[in-house]
Amino acid sequence: MSGYEARFKVWRGDAHGGGLEDFRVEVNEGEVVLDIIHRLQATQAPDLAVRWNCKAGKCGSCSAEINGRPRLMCMTRMSVFTREETVTVTPLRAFPVVRDLVTDVGFNYRKAREVPAFVPPAGVGPGEYRMMQEDVDRSQEFRKCIECFLCQDTCHVVRDHEENKAAFAGPRFLMRIAELDMHPLDAAAESGVDRKRTAQDEHGLGYCNITKCCTEVCPEGIKITDNALIPLKERAVDRKYDPLVWLGSKIRRRSSAG
Amino acid sequence: MATGTEPPTTERHPRAGGVRAAGRAAIAAPHLRTDRWWLAPAATAAGLLAFVVYSTWRAFAGADYYAAPYVSPFYSPCLAENCEPMKGGPNWEIFGSWWGISPAIIILVFPLGFRLTCYYYRKAYYRGFWASPPACAVAEPHKKYTGETRFPLILQNIHRYFFYAAIPVAGILTYDTVLAFRDERYDWGHMGLGTLVFVVNIVLIWAYTLSCHSCRHIVGGKLKHFSRHPVRYRMWQFAGKLNARHMLLAWTSLASVALADLYVYLVASGVFEDPRFF
Numbered sequence: 308m309s310g311y312e313a314r315f316k317v318w319r320g321d322a323h324g325g326g327l328e329d330f331r332v333e334v335n336e337g338e339v340v341l342d343i344i345h346r347l348q349a350t351q352a353p354d355l356a357v358r359w360n361c362k363a364g365k366c367g368s369c370s371a372e373i374n375g376r377p378r379l380m381c382m383t384r385m386s387v388f389t390r391e392e393t394v395t396v397t398p399l400r401a402f403p404v405v406r407d408l409v410t411d412v413g414f415n416y417r418k419a420r421e422v423p424a425f426v427p428p429a430g431v432g433p434g435e436y437r438m439m440q441e442d443v444d445r446s447q448e449f450r451k452c453i454e455c456f457l458c459q460d461t462c463h464v465v466r467d468h469e470e471n472k473a474a475f476a477g478p479r480f481l482m483r484i485a486e487l488d489m490h491p492l493d494a495a496a497e498s499g500v501d502r503k504r505t506a507q508d509e510h511g512l513g514y515c516n517i518t519k520c521c522t523e524v525c526p527e528g529i530k531i532t533d534n535a536l537i538p539l540k541e542r543a544v545d546r547k548y549d550p551l552v553w554l555g556s557k558i559r560r561r562s563s564a565g
Numbered sequence: 566m567a568t569g570t571e572p573p574t575t576e577r578h579p580r581a582g583g584v585r586a587a588g589r590a591a592i593a594a595p596h597l598r599t600d601r602w603w604l605a606p607a608a609t610a611a612g613l614l615a616f617v618v619y620s621t622w623r624a625f626a627g628a629d630y631y632a633a634p635y636v637s638p639f640y641s642p643c644l645a646e647n648c649e650p651m652k653g654g655p656n657w658e659i660f661g662s663w664w665g666i667s668p669a670i671i672i673l674v675f676p677l678g679f680r681l682t683c684y685y686y687r688k689a690y691y692r693g694f695w696a697s698p699p700a701c702a703v704a705e706p707h708k709k710y711t712g713e714t715r716f717p718l719i720l721q722n723i724h725r726y727f728f729y730a731a732i733p734v735a736g737i738l739t740y741d742t743v744l745a746f747r748d749e750r751y752d753w754g755h756m757g758l759g760t761l762v763f764v765v766n767i768v769l770i771w772a773y774t775l776s777c778h779s780c781r782h783i784v785g786g787k788l789k790h791f792s793r794h795p796v797r798y799r800m801w802q803f804a805g806k807l808n809a810r811h812m813l814l815a816w817t818s819l820a821s822v823a824l825a826d827l828y829v830y831l832v833a834s835g836v837f838e839d840p841r842f843f
């Protein structure tokens with residue numbers, strides 16, 4: 308396959324306005340969308356703002372929306388488009404735009420800080436942590452997250468409803484809560500933090516209607532909904548809506564351990 | 566710096582909510598997807614609607630649901646006095662003669678509740694019927710959204726109780742399948758095409774039931790330390806394997822239960838005779 312000239316539409320502007328700008332640009336075999344954006348910078352639009360770093364799908368910087376779908380620019384091959392197709396690239400549409408393809412993702416950092424950190428277990432020093440592989444398998448899937456925030460961008464709870472941003476942590480950080488609640492050594496319960504209950508009461512788990520868009524866009528292929536959000540919802544039910552579990556815990560007086 | 570009062574460069578801010586909220590990239594289109602994103606929700610809605618129409622007709626019909634030895638899964642167990650007599654079948658007259666309408670209505674509440682609160686079907690109808698969202702990154706048409714935080718949708722949290730109820734229901738359908746190994750004179754050790762239909766249906770019903778997210782949680786998912794509960798860990802792994810196919814099982818078991826009912830209807834109403842194998 309030889310090179311060809313592709314039609315691109317790239318959003319340019321800032322918080323006060325902007326629009327899609329047309330470009331015709333060379334595409335060569337094996338290139339990804341980020342290569343084309345770089346070529347535009349080099350040849351036609353030297354002031355085009357774009358955030359990127361690794362070009363290997365590992366830093367999570369180059370998130371954008373390509374033909375309306377949230378994706379990593381560095382992991383979207385040009386070969387998925389036909390030569391006739393116009394490729395439209397816009398910034399993430401759930402967050403405030405800074406300039407061109409760069410958005411302010413500060414919302415996610417605020418949400419990250421709202422999640423209580425890992426609580427070290429009493430009487431076990433650093434370096435003395437011992438865990439069985441089967442006990443950490445679940446959390447390890449969630450640790451593959453590269454914090455690209457594509458899931459946060461796609462989730463209709465905040466994408467379509469700005470007013471929900473205060474109440475809703477978003478899939479990435481609800482998954483963080485699930486990770487800690489499944490962590491074999493996390494001692495949050497002993498320190499008085501009930502992660503199951505607060506997931507719903509303080510981090511907005513109830514807003515999620517499990518429609519799985521976060522899972523659909525995750526470039527790491529994490530099964531966010533099936534393995535983190537739904538299990539977390541079931542854990543919240545244990546705490547809040549299941550009189551049998553409630554009664555059982557009263558009688559047996561066993562703490563959250565299992 | 567800008568104060569927000571000077572005119573924007575190209576596209577004016579439509580000043581609405583969601584993706585058009587102030588501060589976000591000014592793009593008027595509610596979405597820019599170019600693929601056929603509407604196909605999946607449309608197909609889902611059509612499939613669910615077809616089942617609802619069919620099952621409503623059959624559930625209220627109150628006729629042609631028994632063709633010895635087969636009883637339609639919609640009418641089992643049959644719990645009113647107006648049930649057709651089925652030898653050895655699960656009909657107990659818990660509801661007496663005062664129950665005037667179709668006896669299917671009594672028992673169908675449970676499978677209906679199970680599927681209505683199922684995590685997969687929730688996704689399906691929130692997307693297909695309620696457009697919340699219609700597809701990923703396609704703006705939803707609603708002004709406000711509170712998800713499952715309030716009445717009535719907060720009731721989705723009772724799903725596990727329907728799961729508990731689904732186990733005896735599946736047990737009774739298993740019993741019906743055993744009874745299907747008789748012939749029309751109730752002699753044992755026979756098989757017809759209907760028996761095969763029932764076997765396929767019950768396998769799918771069990772697979773769907775055990776692949777439930779609540780099941781996965783109850784058998785082991787709720788634990789913090791799998792290493793201390795090796796048996797439950799194995800059960801959780803098994804439920805997880807099925808759970809990965811929950812959507813597929815939801816559709817195939819929905820189709821098989823409707824087909825099993827249709828089969829009984831066709832035989833009972835005399836459209837054709839059950840081909841006997843032996």
Ligand code: SF4
Nearest residue numbers: 462515516518519521
């Ligand atoms: S599954 Fe829940 S968190 Fe994920 S995108 Fe859908 S509503 Fe948002």
Ligand code: SF4
Nearest residue numbers: 452453455456458525
């Ligand atoms: S969970 Fe997936 S989509 Fe969300 S931030 Fe992490 S890597 Fe990105």
Ligand code: FES
Nearest residue numbers: 361362367369381
């Ligand atoms: S540049 Fe690092 S993920 Fe794309």
Ligand code: FES
Nearest residue numbers: 683684685777778
């Ligand atoms: S039956 Fe679908 S999640 Fe329980």
